[in-house]
Amino acid sequence: MSDTKHVPADLVRALDPTPDQLEVLHQRLTAAAQDDGLLDVAYRTMDSPLGTLLVAATELGVVRLAFAGEDHDAVLQTLADRISPRVLRAPARLEVVVQQLDEYFHGRRREFEVALDWRLSAGFRGTVLHHLTEIGYGHTASYATVARRTGNPKAVRAVGTACATNPLPVLVPCHRVVRSDGGMGGYLGGVDAKRTLLTLEAAA
Amino acid sequence: MTAKQPFERVVAVHGGAVLRVCRAVLGAVEADDAWSETFLAALQAYPDLPADANVEAWLVTIAHRKALDAVRAAARRPSPTEALPEQASPPVTETEPQLADALTRLPPKQKQAVAYHYLAQLPYADVAALIGGSADAARRAAADGIASLRRTYPQQGPHR
Numbered sequence: 292m293s294d295t296k297h298v299p300a301d302l303v304r305a306l307d308p309t310p311d312q313l314e315v316l317h318q319r320l321t322a323a324a325q326d327d328g329l330l331d332v333a334y335r336t337m338d339s340p341l342g343t344l345l346v347a348a349t350e351l352g353v354v355r356l357a358f359a360g361e362d363h364d365a366v367l368q369t370l371a372d373r374i375s376p377r378v379l380r381a382p383a384r385l386e387v388v389v390q391q392l393d394e395y396f397h398g399r400r401r402e403f404e405v406a407l408d409w410r411l412s413a414g415f416r417g418t419v420l421h422h423l424t425e426i427g428y429g430h431t432a433s434y435a436t437v438a439r440r441t442g443n444p445k446a447v448r449a450v451g452t453a454c455a456t457n458p459l460p461v462l463v464p465c466h467r468v469v470r471s472d473g474g475m476g477g478y479l480g481g482v483d484a485k486r487t488l489l490t491l492e493a494a495a
Numbered sequence: 496m497t498a499k500q501p502f503e504r505v506v507a508v509h510g511g512a513v514l515r516v517c518r519a520v521l522g523a524v525e526a527d528d529a530w531s532e533t534f535l536a537a538l539q540a541y542p543d544l545p546a547d548a549n550v551e552a553w554l555v556t557i558a559h560r561k562a563l564d565a566v567r568a569a570a571r572r573p574s575p576t577e578a579l580p581e582q583a584s585p586p587v588t589e590t591e592p593q594l595a596d597a598l599t600r601l602p603p604k605q606k607q608a609v610a611y612h613y614l615a616q617l618p619y620a621d622v623a624a625l626i627g628g629s630a631d632a633a634r635r636a637a638a639d640g641i642a643s644l645r646r647t648y649p650q651q652g653p654h655r
Contacts, residue, residue, distance in 0.1 A: 301594055302594060302595075302613065306518045306614070308514045308515070316510070316534075320535060323535050324535065327535065329535070367503070368498060368500070372499075377538055379503050379506070380503050
């Protein structure tokens, strides 16, 4: 019986699905999950001038946008830990936001009209991020100005922290917050990404 | 709190193996529905699964129950008067259709034992827990199944 092993190996091959067959089943699963209210976090990736972005949404709205430089697997693990492990690659829910981001990156959109889920930015950080949406397209504000607007003029550092941990960059425009001395300040997507966005908005 | 992987990882890592098991137990036609029901049920129950659970064994257990449901549902359906065997059981792949076909003709216990042990790598004690009987009986059923497959499909020898 020297060939005991070969039937199981052949069997695995005989029953092996193609990637296309698995993709069809994956799409069926995400559609059924959506219908049954089990798609707690849907995500997809998209190409952009800033590299590959990861976009994730709950049933309430977009909850996370991650830059190419962030470890996307780690981002998804954090979403599983903090929101729900029912996380699936399900592009349908992200269709609108991806289209709007695309338009924005091509200079054809100045404001985003998508629901946002703010649950990853609680407390003062959330307050800061809400105020960022008041800085219009093509404008900038200093960290000190944003601190003043939150009613906490001394909280300049905390504003910096809130920007650096913004779970919804681009959509919530932390790239429009710059240093009082005219310097650009940091950016979680990298200083180059911040410069790209500010240049894009200045040109449009 | 122990980290639990995003469910997408579960699908990516185990989706293929669970589909092979469904195909082995049910044939290619019924397998897709069983796979879909398995993963939808798994998605629902996933937050309550202990973080240190054996995910593949858990999925195979669900798939086994879904396969039983499918078999029972098929038994309740009136049998078609004009059977279309060519369409009823298409080969699952281009490469080894006869072997997959031979598998569908095994007695149910042998088929299940082969699928759960050789395709899903469950130990015989776990196989027995699913299909009933002792671990030894499960081992014999799997061995009989493999022996029968080798008899009906001897031309696979020269593969390695």
